[in-house]
Amino acid sequence: MPVLTFVEISGGKIKKASVEAAYYGSKTAEALGTESLAVVLGEASGDELATLGQVGIKKVLHAADARLNNFDSGVYTKVVAAAAEATQADVVALSFNHNGKLLAPRLSVRLKAGYVPGAVELPQFNGSTMTVRKNVFSGKATAIYQVTTPRKIVSVNPNSLSPVRGSGSATVEAFTPAISDADFRVTVKGVDKVVGEIPLTEAEIVISGGRGLKGPENWYLITDLAKEMGAATACSRAVADVDWRPHHEHVGQTGLTIRPNLYVAVGISGAIQHLAGVNGSKVIVVINTDPEAPFFKAADYGIVGDAFEVMPKLLEEYRKFKAAH
Amino acid sequence: MKILVPIAKVPDTTSKISFTDNNTRFNPDGVTFIMNPTDEWYALVRACELKEKQGGEVVVIHVGTPDAEQIIRKALAIGADRAVRVDADPTDAYFVAAQIAAHAKAENYDLIITGKETIDYNSFQVGGMVSEMLDWPCVSLVQKLEVENGVATLRREIEGGSEIVEVKLPLVVCAQKELAEPRIPNMKGIMSARTKPLAVVPPVEVEKLTAVISYSLPEKAKQVKLIDKDNVAELIRLLHEEAKVI
Numbered sequence A: 001m002p003v004l005t006f007v008e009i010s011g012g013k014i015k016k017a018s019v020e021a022a023y024y025g026s027k028t029a030e031a032l033g034t035e036s037l038a039v040v041l042g043e044a045s046g047d048e049l050a051t052l053g054q055v056g057i058k059k060v061l062h063a064a065d066a067r068l069n070n071f072d073s074g075v076y077t078k079v080v081a082a083a084a085e086a087t088q089a090d091v092v093a094l095s096f097n098h099n100g101k102l103l104a105p106r107l108s109v110r111l112k113a114g115y116v117p118g119a120v121e122l123p124q125f126n127g128s129t130m131t132v133r134k135n136v137f138s139g140k141a142t143a144i145y146q147v148t149t150p151r152k153i154v155s156v157n158p159n160s161l162s163p164v165r166g167s168g169s170a171t172v173e174a175f176t177p178a179i180s181d182a183d184f185r186v187t188v189k190g191v192d193k194v195v196g197e198i199p200l201t202e203a204e205i206v207i208s209g210g211r212g213l214k215g216p217e218n219w220y221l222i223t224d225l226a227k228e229m230g231a232a233t234a235c236s237r238a239v240a241d242v243d244w245r246p247h248h249e250h251v252g253q254t255g256l257t258i259r260p261n262l263y264v265a266v267g268i269s270g271a272i273q274h275l276a277g278v279n280g281s282k283v284i285v286v287i288n289t290d291p292e293a294p295f296f297k298a299a300d301y302g303i304v305g306d307a308f309e310v311m312p313k314l315l316e317e318y319r320k321f322k323a324a325h
Numbered sequence B: 001m002k003i004l005v006p007i008a009k010v011p012d013t014t015s016k017i018s019f020t021d022n023n024t025r026f027n028p029d030g031v032t033f034i035m036n037p038t039d040e041w042y043a044l045v046r047a048c049e050l051k052e053k054q055g056g057e058v059v060v061i062h063v064g065t066p067d068a069e070q071i072i073r074k075a076l077a078i079g080a081d082r083a084v085r086v087d088a089d090p091t092d093a094y095f096v097a098a099q100i101a102a103h104a105k106a107e108n109y110d111l112i113i114t115g116k117e118t119i120d121y122n123s124f125q126v127g128g129m130v131s132e133m134l135d136w137p138c139v140s141l142v143q144k145l146e147v148e149n150g151v152a153t154l155r156r157e158i159e160g161g162s163e164i165v166e167v168k169l170p171l172v173v174c175a176q177k178e179l180a181e182p183r184i185p186n187m188k189g190i191m192s193a194r195t196k197p198l199a200v201v202p203p204v205e206v207e208k209l210t211a212v213i214s215y216s217l218p219e220k221a222k223q224v225k226l227i228d229k230d231n232v233a234e235l236i237r238l239l240h241e242e243a244k245v246i
């Protein structure tokens, strides 16, 4: 029976994390020799939803009810569970992103389905048993989880795999689950989005600064390069704690966990609590004056040097590179 | 207001992680265990603040073995009024959530506040599962929580910002940073914690939905490629040609 992926819409567009999840769902369906379907809640254009075909989705169940435009974990659980029942899906896939992290455990209870959070690889199947790997102990180890319930749920860590887009187009079908006003219990009163900036968790490239930058007035060293590269900016906790940078930029064990393709750490020592939030990045570059800084042990590329000298050069060289490519 | 705070016991972040029995079991030897940071710093402290301001009771619940007593006493020292320990060695998040939900059903809570995740299995599961078991609303990644006349106003993190939501109690909240400032227990708290009630109850029976079958440690430390600070162009070249990330 099919694999069903929960896909999220934001500002009329499919979230990047959901494209990855849909691709993950399609690859899982391929391994099982079954169909890959998606379910979308809230208003969205048919054209946008059809693009899910590029990552292997055959059909999209669209619950276009405007009341579903905002995330409410309770009613979302009800609708996605209804879609899983209606399609008799054996596997439900979704992203381990902000909303997925709450929706999936609720679905697990409602569907009595074993759930693996934050998978970093595609699942393996042996008869009716599924096994899949995830990170544990804040990135210090990995574990293989086994699920034997008839129905399975798996959420995929953002940036764990790069979707390969084909040329398909998904068909879109209206889905009208039985929901009533009483099912809506969370009322959104306001949204505060940092406009014009790239959300940190969705960014492909992140430039991050630590206490080595000496003060907020020096942050141009980070932001100038970020702007040039189309990157998001982040910081260490030590920096957010003294209000050099806003708290939503702080990454690490007590802040955000990010997995960009490229993480550039400038003047950050690389404390274990910081690494916990970034060690899933594909490539890590460290710029630090201290050759003994622990971050070099977790880095792919490093420059031992003063950020005040290296960063302006890096900006200049990147501009040259951009002009030539 | 009656508030329940589930607390987990986890290895201290700086602990060296290792496994035994052919990499099928976590090795607790030499590991210091602590209260899960988001449970302690944000969930528990915010619960205590709400109680201190508006009256009521804060109960902490732990699903685990007797060696968690020290962590439970610390929660009482921070300000919880009493504690419940479900005497079991938990097998998965579903098991833990089912114990908490069973306890919550038997008492009349207005609010359950959990930490967003534990730092061992990093799985963000218990709060959401408990809410579904109780058929309560749940808001996760919460940075701010106020309660007035039975209605909670919360700020939760979303991609690239935050959202303000309103929900009628009862409610499950999964807490994260900014919700409160960590508290260090004072002498009076530590003294009174010794005599606050700690009830030990047997677990309810629950089926097992998932199992960890093996663990592995990263194969080898990365080998960093150092580039001379006077040759920054080389870094750009490597990022483009070798790493293919720009």
Ligand SMILES: Cc1cc2nc3c(=O)[nH]c(=O)nc-3n(C[C@H](O)[C@H](O)[C@H](O)COP(=O)(O)OP(=O)(O)OC[C@H]3O[C@@H](n4cnc5c(N)ncnc54)[C@H](O)[C@@H]3O)c2cc1C
Residues within 6 Å of the ligand: A209, A210, A211, A212, A213, A235, A236, A237, A238, A239, A250, A251, A252, A253, A254, A255, A266, A267, A268, A269, A270, A271, A272, A273, A274, A277, A287, A288, A289, A290, A293, A305, A306, A307, A308, B013, B037
């Ligand atoms: C329970 C707990 C949770 C924590 N959670 C987090 C978390 O989520 N995220 C987090 O980041 N931290 C966290 N921390 C804090 C963490 O342990 C470190 O203290 C923090 O990450 C240090 O920040 P930093 O690297 O910016 O500063 P520092 O440790 O002061 O490092 C500054 C670095 O800059 C270098 N430097 C100095 N001058 C220059 C220069 N001119 N050019 C280049 N390099 C220079 C120095 O060599 C040094 O390596 C946590 C701590 C605890 C105890």
